[in-house]
Amino acid sequence: MTSAENEVADRELAVVADLAGEIGEADSLAPAVTRAAVILDLLAENGGVAAGPSELARRLGLPKSSIANICAALADAGLARRVGTGFTLGRKLAELGGAYLASVDQIQEFYDACHELEVGSDETIQLAVLDGTEMTYLARHDGRQPVRLTSQIGRRLPASVTATGKAALASLDTDEVARRFEGVELPTLTRRSLPTIGALLADLEVVRGRGYSMDDEETVEGVVCFGVAIPGREPGDGPYAASITLLKARATFDRVPQLIADLHRLAERLSDPLHGEWTGQAAAGRRDDQRP
Amino acid sequence: MTSAENEVADRELAVVADLAGEIGEADSLAPAVTRAAVILDLLAENGGVAAGPSELARRLGLPKSSIANICAALADAGLARRVGTGFTLGRKLAELGGAYLASVDQIQEFYDACHELEVGSDETIQLAVLDGTEMTYLARHDGRQPVRLTSQIGRRLPASVTATGKAALASLDTDEVARRFEGVELPTLTRRSLPTIGALLADLEVVRGRGYSMDDEETVEGVVCFGVAIPGREPGDGPYAASITLLKARATFDRVPQLIADLHRLAERLSDPLHGEWTGQAAAGRRDDQRP
DNA sequence: TCGTCCCGTCCAGCATATTGGACAGAAGGC
DNA sequence: GCCTTCTGTCCAATATGCTGGACGGGACGA
Numbered sequence: 001m002t003s004a005e006n007e008v009a010d011r012e013l014a015v016v017a018d019l020a021g022e023i024g025e026a027d028s029l030a031p032a033v034t035r036a037a038v039i040l041d042l043l044a045e046n047g048g049v050a051a052g053p054s055e056l057a058r059r060l061g062l063p064k065s066s067i068a069n070i071c072a073a074l075a076d077a078g079l080a081r082r083v084g085t086g087f088t089l090g091r092k093l094a095e096l097g098g099a100y101l102a103s104v105d106q107i108q109e110f111y112d113a114c115h116e117l118e119v120g121s122d123e124t125i126q127l128a129v130l131d132g133t134e135m136t137y138l139a140r141h142d143g144r145q146p147v148r149l150t151s152q153i154g155r156r157l158p159a160s161v162t163a164t165g166k167a168a169l170a171s172l173d174t175d176e177v178a179r180r181f182e183g184v185e186l187p188t189l190t191r192r193s194l195p196t197i198g199a200l201l202a203d204l205e206v207v208r209g210r211g212y213s214m215d216d217e218e219t220v221e222g223v224v225c226f227g228v229a230i231p232g233r234e235p236g237d238g239p240y241a242a243s244i245t246l247l248k249a250r251a252t253f254d255r256v257p258q259l260i261a262d263l264h265r266l267a268e269r270l271s272d273p274l275h276g277e278w279t280g281q282a283a284a285g286r287r288d289d290q291r292p
Numbered sequence: 293m294t295s296a297e298n299e300v301a302d303r304e305l306a307v308v309a310d311l312a313g314e315i316g317e318a319d320s321l322a323p324a325v326t327r328a329a330v331i332l333d334l335l336a337e338n339g340g341v342a343a344g345p346s347e348l349a350r351r352l353g354l355p356k357s358s359i360a361n362i363c364a365a366l367a368d369a370g371l372a373r374r375v376g377t378g379f380t381l382g383r384k385l386a387e388l389g390g391a392y393l394a395s396v397d398q399i400q401e402f403y404d405a406c407h408e409l410e411v412g413s414d415e416t417i418q419l420a421v422l423d424g425t426e427m428t429y430l431a432r433h434d435g436r437q438p439v440r441l442t443s444q445i446g447r448r449l450p451a452s453v454t455a456t457g458k459a460a461l462a463s464l465d466t467d468e469v470a471r472r473f474e475g476v477e478l479p480t481l482t483r484r485s486l487p488t489i490g491a492l493l494a495d496l497e498v499v500r501g502r503g504y505s506m507d508d509e510e511t512v513e514g515v516v517c518f519g520v521a522i523p524g525r526e527p528g529d530g531p532y533a534a535s536i537t538l539l540k541a542r543a544t545f546d547r548v549p550q551l552i553a554d555l556h557r558l559a560e561r562l563s564d565p566l567h568g569e570w571t572g573q574a575a576a577g578r579r580d581d582q583r584p
Numbered sequence: 585t586c587g588t589c590c591c592g593t594c595c596a597g598c599a600t601a602t603t604g605g606a607c608a609g610a611a612g613g614c
Numbered sequence: 615g616c617c618t619t620c621t622g623t624c625c626a627a628t629a630t631g632c633t634g635g636a637c638g639g640g641a642c643g644a
Contacts, residue, residue, distance in 0.1 A: 028368060029361035029601075032324040032631080037369030037384070044388055048395030054591060063633055068592070069321035076320060077329030078423075083526060085592065089392040091421060091428050092329070096336055097389015098446020100381040103340030129383060131370075136383050154390020234375060321631075324601080346621060355603055360622070377622065 050086030114141035120262035163227030164241035171229035342378030406433035412554035455519030456533035458505035
């Protein structure tokens, strides 16, 4: 880490300490943009219900006028939408979100690779990326299972209760994991969710030795997941992870090892930057039956 | 000079003044936010390739420092990501995009309804919304066809060459359509794409009489689509449309009418606000077996 | 019907975000 | 190897966006 980065980190730390819990608004050089991002977050949490400037201002502890101006700008840009007198998320977010997903090489490759897996192609496979202490789900391969028990794309889940999260965390140093979870309370979605950071670190050690992670009804009762890590291709690109989701009744002793093997094949393929070059943004030109 | 001429001159002047800012940046009350949105658009067009502040500033005709500040704020918020010295789209866009998609009632209903269609559930069905003269694709039901010839979610396509677009446009007044396409050149993706606004308006008249729209190899050679309109539930919510995509060889005379009927069923269900109330945002609290 | 409350919008003064230029550093061409 | 020509970052001065309060309008309750 450069000294400049250290300085920035220090300053952020100080400011966060000063605000003591309010919104994490470090004094950005473009406050309006930072606030706009916070507003979008708030609108996302609202789940489709429109929120007026007054409500937003109250919940953010910011001046009402300022919020109104920013919201108007967001609406003009299509990032928000005026519904009645309030605001909701706008269409352009779908466009930008799709563009982001399309820009991640691993995602393109993921979809292709899942179809070619021998056993796993029938199952629900997901790709996620570690972000702080949570996982953001980026892609999903729906097997032939009629039940749709998977989270939707773009959704975030705590890393400590998911197979993807534990696989991604296990690819990090123990120090780094401890640092990230400093002062974070582990959420318990089921009785089996890991309750403490100590339990998490111990489980990660098991994951490292075993080569894959397991979520044994820690997110949802009756559902198990297996996960493997996929390193990012550029520094600073958080570790990715893929997982297979199963109803516990389907996790038989002969089937699971095959699925694990498929996961490792998938991870190997997504880890290899060479494949990225091949099937990356210019993939349209490539066909399996391509011959001169 | 008459007052009428003055008015025309004034309006032209105003338009020129608007365009003078290169991008359509009307002087927003929160310019930083508007610029941030334009930057995100530009990054999206870049397709995953990082762009530095200088390049962005040149392409937008804006000061370099300002861009750098806004980009830094975007990166802090997670809406952009620093890769090396440049910027790309950030993860949070996937999150917000997913939240937007989850907030649109029609989308939730769309996925459920597609599974229940008798004939159409095997095909590729898409849901899109009209935005200006383009369609934004919001949801996709992949049938059992192995070929993945569909556009991805969040992608935009010209309304004049797609079945969804023509269905949505046909639900508007002719005046409104003419107004939207004023000064817009119709793109020609194939030889059969409608070349002029006159041809488009004539086709829309056919659509209105027939009850569904057809894209006969106007987007991609060898591919046909059928579309129906779905009215928005709130005023200002642009018309939606659903379409079924087929390889032309599969569009047989006995199959197409069944698919059209399925589309109409789908549209009817998505148009009914009652269904929206049932499966809408508060669905988590509702259970069929719920008893006091 | 009236009164009360709250909401969204508008306006002028101040603080501050924006800006243009200058700086160090890296890549590329000769 | 050297020079040219980019890049990204930093700084101070100014224009400008942000802020707090006041206004009109609608919803709800009495």
